[in-house]
Amino acid sequence: MKRVLETKAVSGQSPNYLLAKAQDLIDWAVNSSRANSLWPMPFGTACCAIEFMATAASRYDFARFGMERQAFSPRQADVLICAGRLPFKLAPVIRRIYDQMPQPKWVISMGACASTGGIFDNYAMVQGIDTIVPVDVYVPGCPPRPEGLLYGILLLHKKIKGESLFDRAPRRDEQPLDERGLRLPPEQIDEISEPFGNSIHQFRSG
Amino acid sequence: MNPSADALRATFGGAIARAAESCGDTIVYVDRAALLAVMAWLRDTPGQQYDYLVDVTAVEYRDRERPLEVVYNLRSLARRTDLRVKVELDLRGDLAIDSVVPLWRGADWLEREVYDMFGVTFRGHPDLRRILMWETYAEGYPLRKDFPLRGRFSRAEQVRQALNANPEAHYSMEELSIAEAHDELPPDMRERLRRGERDKIPYSE
Numbered sequence: 001m002k003r004v005l006e007t008k009a010v011s012g013q014s015p016n017y018l019l020a021k022a023q024d025l026i027d028w029a030v031n032s033s034r035a036n037s038l039w040p041m042p043f044g045t046a047c048c049a050i051e052f053m054a055t056a057a058s059r060y061d062f063a064r065f066g067m068e069r070q071a072f073s074p075r076q077a078d079v080l081i082c083a084g085r086l087p088f089k090l091a092p093v094i095r096r097i098y099d100q101m102p103q104p105k106w107v108i109s110m111g112a113c114a115s116t117g118g119i120f121d122n123y124a125m126v127q128g129i130d131t132i133v134p135v136d137v138y139v140p141g142c143p144p145r146p147e148g149l150l151y152g153i154l155l156l157h158k159k160i161k162g163e164s165l166f167d168r169a170p171r172r173d174e175q176p177l178d179e180r181g182l183r184l185p186p187e188q189i190d191e192i193s194e195p196f197g198n199s200i201h202q203f204r205s206g
Numbered sequence: 207m208n209p210s211a212d213a214l215r216a217t218f219g220g221a222i223a224r225a226a227e228s229c230g231d232t233i234v235y236v237d238r239a240a241l242l243a244v245m246a247w248l249r250d251t252p253g254q255q256y257d258y259l260v261d262v263t264a265v266e267y268r269d270r271e272r273p274l275e276v277v278y279n280l281r282s283l284a285r286r287t288d289l290r291v292k293v294e295l296d297l298r299g300d301l302a303i304d305s306v307v308p309l310w311r312g313a314d315w316l317e318r319e320v321y322d323m324f325g326v327t328f329r330g331h332p333d334l335r336r337i338l339m340w341e342t343y344a345e346g347y348p349l350r351k352d353f354p355l356r357g358r359f360s361r362a363e364q365v366r367q368a369l370n371a372n373p374e375a376h377y378s379m380e381e382l383s384i385a386e387a388h389d390e391l392p393p394d395m396r397e398r399l400r401r402g403e404r405d406k407i408p409y410s411e
Contacts, residue, residue: 088340088364088365088367088368089339089340089368089371089373090373091365091368091369091371092368092369092370092371092372092373093373095369096373121355121356122355122356122357123345123348123353123354123355123356123357123364124339124348124357126365126368127361131361131365132365132369177369180366181366181369181370182362182365182366182369186360186362186363186366187362189361189362189365190360190361190362192361193361193362195356
């Protein structure tokens with residue numbers, strides 16, 4: 001050990017060098033295990049779910065990336081994939097499913113409607129599921145092709161491999177709703193839900 | 207013109223406001239008070255036999271002077287004919303009308319949908335609740351012309367109310383497939399089912 005510490009690569013480094021190396025090794029092992037065996041919890045509400053099924057089926061086959069087992073139970077899932085628009089009536093449902101998933105957990109928002117409300121800028125639709133649950137990867141498209149979803153999943157792999165167990169700020173804490181029953185401050189929800197694109201021409205009346 | 211229109215006029219006289227033909231379909235405008243009698247007659251009279259209620263819906267026109275119309279599409283399966291019955295309701299009056307559920311059991315959810323979207327009250331309906339929106343939805347009736355496209359509340363308020371709604375309470379016990387197994391459910395779930403969401407949303411101003 002003494003000889004190792006006196007080698008050129010180590011001497012002159014911070015005293016915590018070996019500890020940092022060990023942490024890197026642990027992070028690498030944990031993150032590789034997590035990223036390469038993501039069990040998805042499909043939350044398919046619309047046409048995006050068709051593309052999701054195509055991604056799961058033999059031609060695109062996301063089992064190649066370790067998503068072999070689709071968990072239709074939130075208790076055994078790692079990543080919640082919201083495929084399709086989310087009406088307000090389903091908001092408490094997706095929130096409960098998210099709360100039931102054990103940590104560590106991630107969320108992919110698949111398609112324009114899940115990410116922003118898409119074409120449904122109306123009274124019945126959530127304008128982006130990030131007002132309900134925290135989202136890690138947004139996959140654009142209407143609906144996204146299976147390649148798009150696979151790219152989003154690979155981005156999530158990248159994100160997972162960048163995480164560390166030894167962060168000062170614990171990122172894998174539960175984020176319960178606040179006392180008002182909201183995930184974000186109301187101003188932020190209003191800002192996220194602002195109309196954009198064509199729908200800015202439709203004014204809120206009454 | 208469907209001969210049922212003339213037969214209705216002969217039987218009910220003044221209760222039939224007028225009859226029209228549009229795209230080959232016969233439309234009969236019926237007085238609100240006579241609706242139930244007219245519908246029962248159309249269903250039970252030999253030679254009419256409109257035994258199938260295809261749809262109940264409503265129309266509101268952009269012209270505020272025009273009344274709101276409740277539309278009943280009838281079909282006689284035996285005679286292979288259709289008839290459309292409309293009832294006009296003045297928007298400034300109370301939007302109430304007799305339910306036809308006693309005549310056609312299938313009108314139950316159709317009338318609930320009209321109630322949910324247009325705010326028409328069906329007198330005598332066995333279970334008049336909202337069906338598409340959740341029960342504590344407080345923004346009004348979405349398909350009315352004075353309803354703004356994005357709803358009346360701010361997005362944050364809409365999200366708050368939606369997240370505080372109880373997803374288990376959208377159904378009556380009869381509609382829940384677990385109704386028979388009710389006694390075997392865990393006590394907290396039984397409590398949530400019993401409570402429903404007919405009382406108030408927590409934290410509401």
